[in-house]
Amino acid sequence: MSELTKLTLKAALEGLAAKSFSAAELTQAHMAAVEAARPLNAFILETPEKALDMAKASDARRARGEAGPLDGAPLGIKDLFCTEGVRSTACSKILGNFQPTYESTVTANLWRDGAVMLGKLNLDEFAMGSSNETSAFGPVVNPWRANGGNAKLTPGGSSGGSAAAVAAELCLGATATDTGGSIRQPAAFTGTVGIKPTYGRCSRWGIVAFASSLDQAGPIARTVEDAAILLKSMSGHDVKDSTSLDVEVPDFPSFVGKSVKGLRIGVPKEYRVDNMPPEIEKLWEQGIAWLKEAGCEIVEVSLPHTKYALPAYYIVAPAEASSNLARYDGMRYGLRVDGANLTETYEQTRAEGFGDEVKRRILIGTYVLSAGYYDAYYLKAQKVRRRIADDFDQAFEKVDALLTPTAPSAAFALGEKSDDPVAMYLNDIFTVTVNLAGLPGMSIPAGVDANGLPLGLQLIGKALDEGTLFSLGGALEKAADFKAKPQPWW
Amino acid sequence: MAIDAATVRKVAKLARIAEPEDRLEPLARELSGILNWIEQLNEVDTDGVEPMTSVVHQGLPMREDVVTDGGDPDKVLSNAPKSAGGFFVVPKVVE
Secondary structure, eight states, X not given: OOGGGGSOHHHHHHHHHXXXXXHHHHHHHXXXXXXXXXXXXXXXXXXXXXXXXXXHHHHHHHHTTOOOTTTTOEEEEETTBOBTTBOOOTTOGGGTTOOOSSOOHHHHHHHHTTOEEEEEEXXXXXXXXXXXXXXXXXXXXXXXXOTTOOOOBOOOSSXXXXXXXXXXXXXXXXXXXXXXXXXXXXHHHHXXXXXXXOTTSSOOTTBOOSOTTTOEEEXXXXXXXXXXXXXXXXXXXXXXXXXXXXXXXXXXXXXXXXXXXXXXXXXXXXXXXXXXXXXXXXXXXXXXXXXXXXXXXXXXXXXXXXXXXXXXXXXXXXHHHHHHGGGOSSSSSSXXXXXXXXXXXXXXXXXXXXXXXXXXXXXXXXXXXXXXXIIIIIIHHHXXXXXXXXXXHHHTTTOSEEEEESSSSSOOXXXXXTTOHHHHHGGGTTTHHHHHHTOOXXXXXXXXXXXXXXXXXXXXXXXXXXXXXXXXXXXXXXHHTOOOOOOOOO | OOOOHHHXXXXXXXXXXXXXXXXXXXXXXXXXXXXXXXGGGGGSOOTTOOOOOOSOOSOOOOOOSSOOSOOOHHHHHXXXXXXXXXXXXXXXXXX
């Protein structure tokens, strides 16, 4: 594979600025990598013509001296983002060949800054899953394999295509979304960096909705600095999303490399869960030691309601999903399966269009919102959610950020957990609290397990304090000096 | 709280998803398994706790009540499974 695909986003942007290579050359190198990596099933739609057009337009802009901050950078786009004139499916059969007539705000921001789209990336159907196995296009295969093994592993989910594409050097970065851990867990499983910013930092307009009070976009990249560059472009207030925050976007890349001396880092004792693999415990201790060496002060904190976050999430998220997914009625777009009357048309369209996990969540959501159960489930979950958010507020009175593992294991084999919904849900045990509280969280590759598979550490910050996470993430990245890469077998 | 097949049938009807009879029992078991796991929320004391509906600490923004978009029926209909003469074609709703 070309050396150009091995560059970080930062180095590629510098190379483009120095005219060492053109955007067209950089894009062609990545298109070849994408084509060669089809066995990974990361891209479900390649857009080579569009990519080359965008790259040539970028070269022309640069020649005129009008290059933007991401000009000429080839990216992958999670297929949850609507892209104008380019099929957008959420990896569900129910959207069929849906071709949006509009562009999501986040992707529009990336194109405004000059980025190039290579194609659309695989995900769990409607972002509901932790292994990419619920996709109507089939699972993504993790580019990583265990030492000496050739079993197909999950890249995590739901942003499995994004994480696999970045890890396999098919694109310089990718968009992703995170409702309960869907950026951070795949990042941990693939040795990449992923950040879910504060709720409201990125506009949700044009992103297919799953659970609106939890969904948030963010980047997956190969370095902390690359993630900062991408997040800066993706963020910003948008009048089309009433929950988008009307605040200034900080210069995130400038935080990377800043000293973290004197920062107080909380270590939540409730994250020491039963059956945590000793390697993850060890990595966490190592992360604590790295931050101490960098001059941070470590403080034990308590987040007493941590264990209730997942059950609360599995009421709130399905409830919102059942409501959001009511729009798929077969009338205005997507699949329609004709029945004997209108109701049967709805029922058969949705029976055929949705996969099992999506149906399961719609049914749970409909049940917990139905008359007689609303107070016992939905209202209770909203109150527990408040308790969880209060835990963080109290912890952040004493500390500047928290350090935890990202996921309770390394990547597991495809098929290993697909028969047991609750076992699958437990993947998000360390990440889901952050969504419930609306806080920023970042996963940084920090080491490998005994099988040579990557493991991630998670940093959790105060609302709107992504800057501190980028400084701490940069410090962890430097200390961990994570150099391992998947060996191409595809 | 365990869910039985009759409840699954009712919920599936509410959700407008056709579930064949032979799927009702297995679904009842699956959903009961998830709901039993969720039951642990009852351990949390939530007396006097205000339910959290949004993490955003800002009021919903107001804007002028004017038309900002629209007037493009072709775009609106471009993904319709069935359309004719500038309208969506749908099954008969009123008998």
